[in-house]
Amino acid sequence: MFELHWSPALQLLLAMSVYGIVFEYLGFIVATLLFLLAGFAILGERRPGLMLVAALPLTLGFWLLVEFLGIYLGPGELFLSWVGADYS
Amino acid sequence: MLDGILLGLQTVLTINNLFLVFTGCATGTLIGMLPGLGPISAIALMIPVTYGFDPASGMILLAGVYYGAIFGGSTSSILINAPGVAGTVATAFDGYPLARSGHAGKALATAVYSSFAGGTLATLFLVLAAPILADLSLGILGSGTTAVLLGALIAYGIQPGPRLIVDEPEIFWSVIVSMYFGNVILLILNLPLIPYIARLLTIPRQFLIPMIMFFSLMGVYLVSFNTFDLQMMVVIAAIATMLRLLGFPMAPLLLGFILGGMLEDNLRRAVTLSDGELSFLWDRPTTLVLLILTTLVLLSPLARFFLTRLVRGRGNL
Numbered sequence: 083m084f085e086l087h088w089s090p091a092l093q094l095l096l097a098m099s100v101y102g103i104v105f106e107y108l109g110f111i112v113a114t115l116l117f118l119l120a121g122f123a124i125l126g127e128r129r130p131g132l133m134l135v136a137a138l139p140l141t142l143g144f145w146l147l148v149e150f151l152g153i154y155l156g157p158g159e160l161f162l163s164w165v166g167a168d169y170s
Numbered sequence: 171m172l173d174g175i176l177l178g179l180q181t182v183l184t185i186n187n188l189f190l191v192f193t194g195c196a197t198g199t200l201i202g203m204l205p206g207l208g209p210i211s212a213i214a215l216m217i218p219v220t221y222g223f224d225p226a227s228g229m230i231l232l233a234g235v236y237y238g239a240i241f242g243g244s245t246s247s248i249l250i251n252a253p254g255v256a257g258t259v260a261t262a263f264d265g266y267p268l269a270r271s272g273h274a275g276k277a278l279a280t281a282v283y284s285s286f287a288g289g290t291l292a293t294l295f296l297v298l299a300a301p302i303l304a305d306l307s308l309g310i311l312g313s314g315t316t317a318v319l320l321g322a323l324i325a326y327g328i329q330p331g332p333r334l335i336v337d338e339p340e341i342f343w344s345v346i347v348s349m350y351f352g353n354v355i356l357l358i359l360n361l362p363l364i365p366y367i368a369r370l371l372t373i374p375r376q377f378l379i380p381m382i383m384f385f386s387l388m389g390v391y392l393v394s395f396n397t398f399d400l401q402m403m404v405v406i407a408a409i410a411t412m413l414r415l416l417g418f419p420m421a422p423l424l425l426g427f428i429l430g431g432m433l434e435d436n437l438r439r440a441v442t443l444s445d446g447e448l449s450f451l452w453d454r455p456t457t458l459v460l461l462i463l464t465t466l467v468l469l470s471p472l473a474r475f476f477l478t479r480l481v482r483g484r485g486n487l
Contacts, residue, residue: 086411086414086415091411094379094380094383095404095407095408098383098387098400098403098404098407099400099401099404101387101400102387102397102398102400102401102404103397103401105391105397105400106397114384117380117384118380118381118384120380121379121380121381121383121384122376122377122380124380125375125376125379125380126376127374127376127377136377136381140381140384144388148215148392151215151216151218151219152218152219153215153218153392
């Protein structure tokens with residue numbers, strides 16, 4: 083029988099929604115890393131090293147795949163202002 | 171027809187094009203395997219790569235990506251019950267329970283074998299029917315995916331439609347012949363990988379679930395590049411969770427989602443053809459019989475419900 087763990091389910095939905103909101107500001111890499119780490123933590127993972135080992139290769143690998151295919155995923159306004167780029 | 175096959179063989183059996191069939195199948199399988207990414211996203215992602223190819227090679231690659239992605243979708247259907255296309259919904263019905271009971275490898279192998287058998291038969295029929303059905307197979311949009319493929323053709327400056335097989339026989343036949351080679355490649359490529367793919371299930375849930383969510387988010391985002399769609403997805407996810415909780419079966423819902431769009435497209439096309447009249451629905455005996463059968467099937471659960479109540483009511487008296 084399907085039973086719902088209300089609290090993590092709601093937190094995960096919230097995390098997805100926040101990911102959608104901050105995606106364009108933070109950019110793909112930062113937003114995805116934060117989303118994955120938050121997701122792992124919501125589901126009870128508490129080992130920071132292992133969390134990074136799981137999140138980093140996935141994020142960078144996916145970014146490289148998409149980049150190789152010629153799709154542009156914006157680095158995010160935050161990153162651009164940090165390196166002083168003019169994105170107007 | 172034989173000329174056509176020979177022409178196709180001539181084009182496909184070059185090192186370049188065989189390499190493209192292989193690359194297409196491998197990339198398609200890889201992208202299709204990711205939950206949430208189906209053939210539409212796979213082709214859309216690969217189209218930029220094919221700019222500058224000659225049209226036949228480009229279409230060979232994209233066709234490889236297309237059936238590779240459909241096949242790859244069977245993996246996510248079996249392992250995590252997330253079919254990405256209509257074609258693999260049925261795979262999830264049988265495959266997911268098998269995977270849950272510890273026979274993921276068996277289910278994955280069955281998918282490989284049936285994909286090979288089905289693909290071979292389909293290619294054979296396509297070859298036999300090609301002279302008659304060319305307009306049906308390449309002229310009419312059957313789904314979002316064919317729309318993307320036809321868009322790629324137009325980008326090469328080629329007019330898709332019934333005349334394609336006459337005007338551009340090289341493209342038509344090389345794609346069909348390459349599909350047969352692609353089938354064999356899928357078989358050889360995937361059978362040795364099954365044990366490794368099945369072990370993906372051993373990733374602990376607290377890692378697996380956020381990753382699946384990420385792929386699903388990307389599957390939505392990479393089609394439209396619109397973050398509003400991500401919010402819509404969250405709302406739909408919440409509704410779907412409620413439905414699961416209330417015990418609604420997901421299969422009819424999925425089929426409704428996938429077939430509903432196709433139904434609307436085709437109904438609109440038929441209404442346009444008949445100048446806005448709906449009478450074509452019951453004018454001809456075939457459509458009338460189909461309509462009556464559909465109504466009967468739709469009403470049968472209701473009828474059964476009332477019949478059982480009637481019988482029980484009598485029993486109590």
